Amino acid sequence: MSERGEPRDRGRARSGGDGERRRDPRRDAQGRERNRGGAAPRRFSEQAPSQRSRAADPARLVAFEVLRAVSRDDAYANLVLPQRIRHHRLDRRDAGFATELAYGALRGQGTYDAILALNVDRPLGQLDPAVLDVLRLGTHQLLGMRVPPHAALNQTVALTRAVVGAGPASLVNAVLRRVSEKELDEWLAELESAQPDATERDALRYSHPGWIVRALRQSLAAHGRGADEISDLLEADNAAPVVNLVALPGIGTLDEALEGGARTGDLVEGSALSGGGDLGRWSAVRDGTLRVQDVGSQLVARAVAAAPLDEPPQDSGRRPERWLDLCAGPGGKAALLGALAAERGATLFANEVLPHRAELVRKALHPVPADAWEVHTGDGRTLGTEHPGQFDRVIADVPCTGLGALRRRPESRWRRSPNDLAELGPLQRALLESAIDATAPGGVVGYVTCSPHPAETTVVVADALRRRDDIELLDAGAALDAVALHPLGAGHDGTAQLWPHIHATDAMFLALFRKLPAATRLADRRR
Structure with missing residues (x-):
């Protein structure tokens, strides 16, 4: 991007007026309030007004609009960003810059806010939220991107003038x-020196809430991995993920993606990896036969579709x-399952509790032959009673x-709290009960x-096995290996856990159960 307004004499702070006329140090010669620098020397722009950019750079404007939608409206960045890129008609290069800037500022929010708190003379909560979002964008450019400092300063100030105001x-x-004035490592050293707790130091360095750092360390141990992997896992959460694609089996192909610069995925068949950009430029994406879907989601869906059934004697x-x-909402796994079902002569019943998400499922399934699927709107907790066995x-x-998808949904780490685990637990158990009843x-x-959190994974599985005598646990690790292009080593104690830092996937968890026939249950009781 072209950057204008090279600052002059960067180290020189201008007083902005005659000292005799300015009795209030916070006001200029005309009595207008200037920036509040506290005890530090006040610094105004070192550029003449004629040199300052006043128009917002489109890519930075897109990133700002994404942060505002996330902060103000509780929106999801991955849904807002493509819309804003299309609205502002960014080319591929600018779209990539906007994506890195928006996602990087969201991922780094905890660290950047701690740094900003050292440089603002009031609590950050007292700032205009729009100003705080601009500061986060500017800080990420200065400390987390290869943007020249003068360009980061000039363009961020120009963005502020355009979207917030001159003051x-x-x-x-x-x-x-x-x-x-300092590099990121210098700021981190300053922050960490004041923090005696190791977990909180990791939280500052890797920009995760402290409770999530503790939860992920516990999750590693629960799934048979070393707690010393926590730094690698947190780093993987902060890495910009490659876009994963899947061609619907028997319906779509990877040809257009591969011709457009994507490469074939190395974990599961029918997948590809793309550097991103506006994927809507590919007709296969527009018609839904080529879809964006994390490879971890692809693997668990294929594992469920391929697991051997304990079939009764065959009859014609x-x-x-x-x-x-x-x-089923919003429909990613449903589309893949529907295509696999169509190939095998099976039918898919896709259930979603919310009507607008059910519509998304229908849209996702549209490329699949219509006789292979049906979408139902209803409460999954009662479906097992409505359709038993x-x-x-x-x-x-x-x-x-969603602790396993923090790299793709960077804002979610700041929205979740430990209370969510307690609130979601009964729903997760009720849905699993209903699923078993429907089988x-x-x-x-x-x-x-x-999510890899044991409260949402292994504990729920153990509870189901303890409550019911009509299920047995299958080897989920072996089931994943059976559909992967090479062994994953994800299994532990019968369940399977994928990891961003090991498999370059979201941290998807899979447990597989087989529903036991009544005769088997009776024999077990007699033994």
């Missing part, structure tokens, strides 16, 4: 100049398999904290979360 631009200019009148996606394969990808004897149930 706050002076504050932004002063604060970011202080931030630019046996019906085709019926599959159930219990929590009717499905051969059931996947319950239950609502969870036919000999059928398979896949319990899936995008």
